[in-house]
Amino acid sequence: WLPDDAFAAIGSRRVVVAGDGALTATIAEEVAAATARFGGAFSRLDVGDGVSDAELVLTLAPSLVEPVETIEVSTRDASAGSGAAAEVSGIDESFRFMREAGAVVVQAGTDAGLLHGLFHVVRLGETAFDGPDTDETHAPATDLRMLDHWDNVDVHPTMGQVERGYSGGSIFYDNGFVRADLSRVERYARLLAAVGINRVAINNVNVHEHEARLLTDDLGDVVRVAAVFRRWGIRVHLSVSFASPVTLGGLDTSDPLDQDVAHWWVRAAARVWDAIPDFGGFVVKADSEGQPGPFAYGRTHADGANMLAAAVEPYEGLVHWRAFVYDHRQDWRDRSTDRARAAYDHFHPLDGAFSENVVVQVKYGPLDFQVREPLSPVLAAMPHTRVALELQVTQEYTGQQQHAVYLGQQWSQLLGFRFWEPDGVGGGSPTVADLATGRGKAANDPGTGRWRKPAGGFAAVSNVGDDEFWTGHPFAQANLYAYGRLCWDPTLDPGALLDEWVGLTFPGAPDAVGEAVRAVLDRSWETYEQYTAPLGVGFMVRPGHHYGPDVDGYEYTPWGTYHFADRDGIGVDRTVRTGTGYAGQYPSPWSATYESLSTCPDELLLFFHHVPYTHVLHSGKSVIQHIYDTHFEGVSRVEEMIGEWSKVSTLVDPRVSERISERFAEQLRSATEWRDQVNTYFLRKSGIPDERGRTIY
Numbered sequence: 001w002l003p004d005d006a007f008a009a010i011g012s013r014r015v016v017v018a019g020d021g022a023l024t025a026t027i028a029e030e031v032a033a034a035t036a037r038f039g040g041a042f043s044r045l046d047v048g049d050g051v052s053d054a055e056l057v058l059t060l061a062p063s064l065v066e067p068v069e070t071i072e073v074s075t076r077d078a079s080a081g082s083g084a085a086a087e088v089s090g091i092d093e094s095f096r097f098m099r100e101a102g103a104v105v106v107q108a109g110t111d112a113g114l115l116h117g118l119f120h121v122v123r124l125g126e127t128a129f130d131g132p133d134t135d136e137t138h139a140p141a142t143d144l145r146m147l148d149h150w151d152n153v154d155v156h157p158t159m160g161q162v163e164r165g166y167s168g169g170s171i172f173y174d175n176g177f178v179r180a181d182l183s184r185v186e187r188y189a190r191l192l193a194a195v196g197i198n199r200v201a202i203n204n205v206n207v208h209e210h211e212a213r214l215l216t217d218d219l220g221d222v223v224r225v226a227a228v229f230r231r232w233g234i235r236v237h238l239s240v241s242f243a244s245p246v247t248l249g250g251l252d253t254s255d256p257l258d259q260d261v262a263h264w265w266v267r268a269a270a271r272v273w274d275a276i277p278d279f280g281g282f283v284v285k286a287d288s289e290g291q292p293g294p295f296a297y298g299r300t301h302a303d304g305a306n307m308l309a310a311a312v313e314p315y316e317g318l319v320h321w322r323a324f325v326y327d328h329r330q331d332w333r334d335r336s337t338d339r340a341r342a343a344y345d346h347f348h349p350l351d352g353a354f355s356e357n358v359v360v361q362v363k364y365g366p367l368d369f370q371v372r373e374p375l376s377p378v379l380a381a382m383p384h385t386r387v388a389l390e391l392q393v394t395q396e397y398t399g400q401q402q403h404a405v406y407l408g409q410q411w412s413q414l415l416g417f418r419f420w421e422p423d424g425v426g427g428g429s430p431t432v433a434d435l436a437t438g439r440g441k442a443a444n445d446p447g448t449g450r451w452r453k454p455a456g457g458f459a460a461v462s463n464v465g466d467d468e469f470w471t472g473h474p475f476a477q478a479n480l481y482a483y484g485r486l487c488w489d490p491t492l493d494p495g496a497l498l499d500e501w502v503g504l505t506f507p508g509a510p511d512a513v514g515e516a517v518r519a520v521l522d523r524s525w526e527t528y529e530q531y532t533a534p535l536g537v538g539f540m541v542r543p544g545h546h547y548g549p550d551v552d553g554y555e556y557t558p559w560g561t562y563h564f565a566d567r568d569g570i571g572v573d574r575t576v577r578t579g580t581g582y583a584g585q586y587p588s589p590w591s592a593t594y595e596s597l598s599t600c601p602d603e604l605l606l607f608f609h610h611v612p613y614t615h616v617l618h619s620g621k622s623v624i625q626h627i628y629d630t631h632f633e634g635v636s637r638v639e640e641m642i643g644e645w646s647k648v649s650t651l652v653d654p655r656v657s658e659r660i661s662e663r664f665a666e667q668l669r670s671a672t673e674w675r676d677q678v679n680t681y682f683l684r685k686s687g688i689p690d691e692r693g694r695t696i697y
């Protein structure tokens with residue numbers, strides 16, 4: 001997004017930028033370039049100077065700065081207390097948008113806020129100037145809006161350079177070094193700033209040997225990267241290895257309760273903040289999939305996280321500590337171990353034990369970024385902890401940027417989910433977005449009636465690489481776009497975000513292009529779900545790279561992602577009564593809703609229950625017929641998507657169009673393969689023919 005033409009409305013007007021600060025300089029550059037291109041006029045003034053004939057004024061207004069925001073956190077249960085007031089500190093990024101007689105004034109207390117205001121005007125285009133008079137204040141839902149890069153400095157022997165990256169190599173690293181030329185990073189930072197992202201972790205959570213040194217020997221390179229992001233109001237974070245005191249420091253332990261270890265981290269943090277004063281903090285994947293952690297020393301995750309938190313606390317640094325902790329060396333014969341339970345079992349007992357500057361970063365589902373999972377119960381179970389919702393923009397399990405899959409609808413649904421409401425939507429208790437942002441009614445702690453804040457915000461795995469179109473599939477850009485915008489305002493409509501993205505990406509294109517994008521992407525998440533793993537069962541992907549179907553690919557492996565299909569039935573019994581007990585990790589009413597076969601939603605049936613193929617869904621279909629029907633329909637829908645796009649494919653840049661058709665060909669091939677493998681597998685297992693007699697091999 002943001003080609004030159006996206007600035008036409010601003011560029012053709014008389015624009016004033018007033019104020020100082022690094023980001024105001026960035027704004028001034030943007031505006032000057034646009035006015036030079038489109039024939040407008042640009043002036044840079046001091047705050048308060050007369051600006052009578054300007055059509056757009058972007059001005060700092062320091063009086064608008066709120067020193068420290070205080071949020072009343074209300075309680076759901078009125079009898080439990082009057083609500084806790086919590087301090088939320090951070091840069092004020094809000095801005096005011098005023099329009100009077102077609103002239104627009106954007107005011108912000110900080111230059112960061114003003115930058116967001118600029119991009120707000122860019123997004124609105126001409127409509128910024130032609131609506132009725134207005135005076136609006138816009139503020140982000142949370143201070144913590146982060147993207148995590150799973151980039152390695154070196155090319156990893158099996159994972160490549162970007163782990164789960166489908167867009168080429170890293171934009172940060174080349175040939176074992178941070179790139180000398182960071183101009184691409186600069187363009188990236190601009191794109192992120194335009195959607196409201198304000199923090200970026202620049203290396204993989206699996207921290208390999210070389211990458212660990214970004215914290216120490218290679219810090220100078222991180223300084224360069226941070227300088228680029230700083231111009232766009234974005235702070236840099238690093239993923240660090242918990243074993244660093246041993247691997248980098250030469251100590252013989254990384255025990256978080258060891259004084260030398262704690263001192264090592266204190267010194268490491270001091271060096272980092274000395275070099276990068278606005279450094280954001282550390283991201284840690286500990287005791288997970290082979291990464292080192294506190295368990296090796298008999299310590300808890302709170303011990304580990306708090307030790308790091310103390311080291312970064314003098315700089316207001318954060319520790320993003322990931323809750324993705326489970327046994328990846330499980331015995332598939334052991335039915336009592338359930339990977340889905342693991343994060344809650346590890347973290348719920350630690351609620352209240354984490355320091356104020358620890359953010360526990362929780363994947364949205366209990367397994368691993370599947371196309372359909374229930375919300376992780378950890379999100380509802382840690383009222384005294386800063387909890388961040390972690391999403392995956394990179395499409396590891398959703399088509400790897402070969403398939404056109406827009407995730408906006410999925411995220412919007414997750415963000416709007418209410419753990420304490422029977423239907424998950426209505427009612428007055430907090431949404432998942434409220435829990436992550438601390439806004440709204442973020443409270444349901446039976447003990448105190450309070451949800452302790454500040455909140456943990458959002459984090460997501462980036463889908464960007466050095467690919468010509470940034471994201472492999474040009475349509476995958478829409479996911480990055482939507483993620484940023486939903487972090488800013490989780491209530492935004494995902495379809496409207498697609499329209500915004502189209503407007504900023506193909507400015508001036510005929511309406512038919514936008515209509516085709518909507519026709520392709522609006523239902524694409526659902527379509528992908530249809531032709532892949534049914535009814536919430538998940539996985540069924542090829543082991544290792546996770547692309548394409550392999551129904552039994554993970555069935556007898558140690559990874560804990562099973563479907564238990566046999567000739568009689570399929571699904572995982574996660575009930576309290578007869579299964580692994582996972583359903584009991586939810587608060588009421590969802591624990592009961594998931595527990596019961598009669599109330600469990602169809603789309604999650606096989607996540608919670610093992611049922612015969614003849615089990616009849618709420619939809620009225622049997623499980624086996626649902627599998628057949630959705631797989632046939634999913635492929636037909638891909639054919640329709642291709643048809644819709646073909647009507648407009650010549651209306652966009654031929655290179656974009658060529659890439660899209662190449663990806664569509666692969667999506668159709670792959671969807672057909674999914675359909676045939678899944679249908680054939682279940683026909684052979686169940687022996688039950690398709691009611692409609694279609695071809696199943």
Ligand code: GCU
Nearest residue numbers: 163164205206285289324368
């Ligand atoms: C998934 C993914 C890994 C990644 C892990 C994580 O399991 O396949 O590549 O490291 O998630 O989130 O840490």
